Amino acid sequence: MTLPDGTWTPDRLAPVIKAYDVRGVVPDQWDASLARALGAAAVEALGVRLEDGGPGALVIGQDMRPSGEELVVAFAEGVTSRGCDVIRIGLSSTDGLYFASGALGLPGAMFTASHNPARYNGIKLCRANAAPVGEDSGLRQIRDLVLSGLPPAVADPGSVTHRDMLRPYAEYLRDLVDLRGGRPLRVVVDAGNGMAGLTVPAVLETAAGLDPLPLEVIPLYFELDGTFPHHEANPIEPENLRDLQEAVVREGADLGLAFDGDADRCFVVDERGRAVTPSAITALIAARELAREPGATIIHNCITSRTVPEVIAESGGVAVRTRVGHSFIKARMAETGAVFGGEHSGHFYFADFWRADSGMLAALHVLAALGQAPQGTALSQLLAPYDRYVASGEINSEVADVGAATAKVRSAYGDRAGIEIDDLDGLTVSAPAWWFNLRPSNTEPLLRLNVEAVDAGTMEAVRDEVLALVRGGAG
Secondary structure (H helix, E strand, O other): OOOOOOOOOHHHHOOOEOOOOEEEEOOOOOOHHHHHHHHHHHHHHOOOOHHHOOOOEEEEEEOOOOOHHHHHHHHHHHHHHOOOEEEEEEEOOHHHHHHHHHHHOOOEEEEOOOOOOOOEEEEEEEEHHHEEOOHHHOHHHHHHHHHHOOOOOOOOOOOEEEOOOHHHHHHHHHHHOOOOOOOOEEEEEEOOOOOHHHHHHHHOOOOOOOOOOOEEEEEEOOOOOOOOOOOOOOOOOHHHHHHHHHHHHHHOOOEEEEEOOOOOOEEEEOOOOOEEOHHHHHHHHHHHHHHHOOOOEEEEEOOOOOHHHHHHHHOOOEEEEEOOOHHHHHHHHHHHOOOEEEOOOOOEEEHHHOOEEOHHHHHHHHHHHHHHOOOOOOHHHHHHHHOOOEEOOOEEEEOOOHHHHHHHHHHHHHOOOOOEEEOOOOEEEEEOOEEEEEEEOOOOOEEEEEEEEOOHHHHHHHHHHHHHHHHHOOO
16 A cells, blocks of 8 residues: 655645644545545554554544545554554544543544534544643644655554444443432433434433433434534534524423534533533532542633632632643643543543543533432522623634734733733733633634623623724734
């Protein structure tokens, strides 16, 4: 087998090999030839080969996108060309791939473009035990290997085998969060035609051969369809939650769950059809984890609500603030021994899940908390203690000079009394009654603003002042 040599240039790879993953439009930006090269390069960069002290095999999962099969086959050819074996687990959520990586002790590759439209695909790579792979931990080396040209295939290639990991995945999650003793709940689930259409029936129902739980699942868009015929599988956008919100109210359900395309993120809707902030879910799970492990450390990023560190402190835990992004969260969890981490974007990380993120595990925590609450307790009541402030949500502004716009905001607030400024992730400005974070996009000339305050009037005043500074100086 001949791998491509010299066909990929830095300009062609730059939009595809990103800080945390591989992602782009197929076939316009990448195709099977690059997937094949990436498979071979991953073997070298991740130390997969037995002779390099590695496990000698790599596990691959894929979501339901139409381009996935061709890309997976090519990537597997690249891996086996370097003398390593491939274990294919077939259709999987991203957390299903992380489970396989942890359970089998193997590095992994998940073919998905998460919430992106149908024409995209990508690869999320991990080392054994779901350890993250980012730009500084393997992706840069993979890119350089592809650019420099890969050596010829070895004389004794590896093999490809298939293994079903869906039932073990479901069993593992159910063992972590036991729902069997809870009161019966009705839950509407919007899978968005993504991988939750496979994992929800396995974990919450009996499709994997497990015993019934005290749940009635009302499905929305469970058919696996990578063209996303109903709406984008991106629940962070309010318009993609509308069908779920309407269904929860119409069905008289206790709650609703929405997953993104690869089902590693979960968003929650309460019994009134109102979206629950991921910060409230982070606080709820943090309190549950601290009840199980008193005094433990919990990670949260710099855009989660002030509620999160307050609840952690009130529950006797240690709150550690970090930058946005899974690689930072996972690294800080490893450094601090944290049991849990949460992000504003709906990613939730668990020490007992190899510090990986799992939307399904977060959903199980919410279901368990509500199921264990006294009869008649609504989700909105359960979450009321975690809903303390008013937030703007993320507001994007296109600016010509990100640095100049940020400096203008810093200058406007720098000399005011009672103001604290830090640069952990972008610019965070804090006062007793409010705070805001202004951070640049990694890929576009955008500034992202998040504001939180004690009441709506204060939030709106701060929001409008910052936006006037940012957009007035955009030039």
